[in-house]
Amino acid sequence: MPARAKQSRPAAPAQSKLEAVKERYAVAVTDEVMSLIDPGDTQDPIALQYLPDARELDVMPQERIDPIGDDAHAPVKGIVHRYPDRVLLKAVHVCAVYCRFCFRREKVGPGSEMLSAEELNKALAYIRNTPEISEVILTGGDPFILSPRRLRGIMRALEEIPHVQLIRFHTRVPIADPARVTDELAVALESEKAVYVVLHVNHARELTENVKTAARKFIRAGIALLSQSVLLKGVNNDAAVLEELFRALAAMKVKPYYLHHPDLAPGTGHFRLSIEEGQGIMRSLRGRISGHALPAYVLDIPGGFGKVPVEPGWIRKNPEGGYTVTDYRGRTHQYDCALPGKE
Numbered sequence: 279m280p281a282r283a284k285q286s287r288p289a290a291p292a293q294s295k296l297e298a299v300k301e302r303y304a305v306a307v308t309d310e311v312m313s314l315i316d317p318g319d320t321q322d323p324i325a326l327q328y329l330p331d332a333r334e335l336d337v338m339p340q341e342r343i344d345p346i347g348d349d350a351h352a353p354v355k356g357i358v359h360r361y362p363d364r365v366l367l368k369a370v371h372v373c374a375v376y377c378r379f380c381f382r383r384e385k386v387g388p389g390s391e392m393l394s395a396e397e398l399n400k401a402l403a404y405i406r407n408t409p410e411i412s413e414v415i416l417t418g419g420d421p422f423i424l425s426p427r428r429l430r431g432i433m434r435a436l437e438e439i440p441h442v443q444l445i446r447f448h449t450r451v452p453i454a455d456p457a458r459v460t461d462e463l464a465v466a467l468e469s470e471k472a473v474y475v476v477l478h479v480n481h482a483r484e485l486t487e488n489v490k491t492a493a494r495k496f497i498r499a500g501i502a503l504l505s506q507s508v509l510l511k512g513v514n515n516d517a518a519v520l521e522e523l524f525r526a527l528a529a530m531k532v533k534p535y536y537l538h539h540p541d542l543a544p545g546t547g548h549f550r551l552s553i554e555e556g557q558g559i560m561r562s563l564r565g566r567i568s569g570h571a572l573p574a575y576v577l578d579i580p581g582g583f584g585k586v587p588v589e590p591g592w593i594r595k596n597p598e599g600g601y602t603v604t605d606y607r608g609r610t611h612q613y614d615c616a617l618p619g620k621e
């Protein structure tokens with residue numbers, strides 16, 4: 279918490295609750311992120327994402343240690359193989375910052391650090407020996423915590439596997455610590471294979487000049503940029519806030535990919551909102567910004583069943599035939615597919 283807020287709270291209980299949160303979950307905030315926080319704003323959307331909060335101690339019965347069921351699909355350490363053609367490779371468990379709503383908050387943090395050389399080799403061997411795998415997604419933790427030299431080593435190993443065609447990185451480092459995105463890092467990722475970097479960003483204020491410079495380094499190295507955001511109460515559950523974020527991303531040549539409904543991670547109830555609220559926001563964004571600047575609104579089904587779009591329904595089948603379609607302004611229209619041979 280900013281020093282001012284600490285001093286203005288005389289009572290001990292809130293303070294000891296915060297201590298309990300810090301003992302329970304990893305906390306880290308970079309100077310870059312700290313500089314974005316307005317210490318005078320108790321509802322600051324940046325502070326809410328990164329600074330520990332006593333409400334994290336409130337755990338609901340529906341919340342889970344492993345909210346999206348990674349553990350059910352881990353054939354070897356460091357690999358999550360849920361979909362036939364793509365795997366997660368979790369080489370490191372640490373991050374530059376610890377997001378308070380993180381779906382892997384029980385797994386990430388200092389201490390567990392990274393896969394050993396032997397474990398990494400076993401994970402790579404699993405990919406090499408599984409020809410159905412065409413895409414490897416490095417996530418974690420944050421893969422860009424690794425040095426460019428280590429990343430180059432992993433890239434080289436993946437480049438040598440013929441069936442791996444795409445290499446993807448899920449990261450918050452370019453947002454939280456853009457100075458880590460050096461020319462050396464960008465060069466380490468350069469490849470003949472398709473390389474995607476997916477930035478985790480939730481608010482337009484996180485897109486600083488330093489972040490834009492980092493993004494340009496990836497683009498110059500021939501890397502395609504996507505983004506993923508988590509829909510969070512108090513941070514971005516507002517069409518205007520998300521509009522600004524998605525417009526800013528598109529202007530940086532970043533394609534907004536996913537808007538995640540928040541996962542059932544322990545102690546994250548204060549961030550949660552209903553699917554209907556998310557659908558309402560998506561409904562009002564459609565038509566307001568370019569189609570290519572709109573991410574898919576997705577839910578990761580608890581238990582390890584994968585992600586599915588949970589967009590509002592725009593089309594409904596009529597019992598008497600044909601369809602009722604709703605336009606982006608909420609007006610309804612009749613539609614008939616007019617298939618030849620079906621009168």
Ligand SMILES: *Cc1c(COP(=O)(O)O)cnc(C)c1O
Pocket residue numbers: 346358359360361364365366415585
């Ligand atoms: C999210 C996720 C992926 C990637 O899914 P896409 O829809 O391709 O982005 C792959 N594997 C696992 C286990 C995941 O959780």
Ligand code: SF4
Pocket residue numbers: 372373374375376377379380381382383386418419420449450478
């Ligand atoms: S950077 Fe990603 S993995 Fe790390 S705490 Fe944030 S959401 Fe979790």
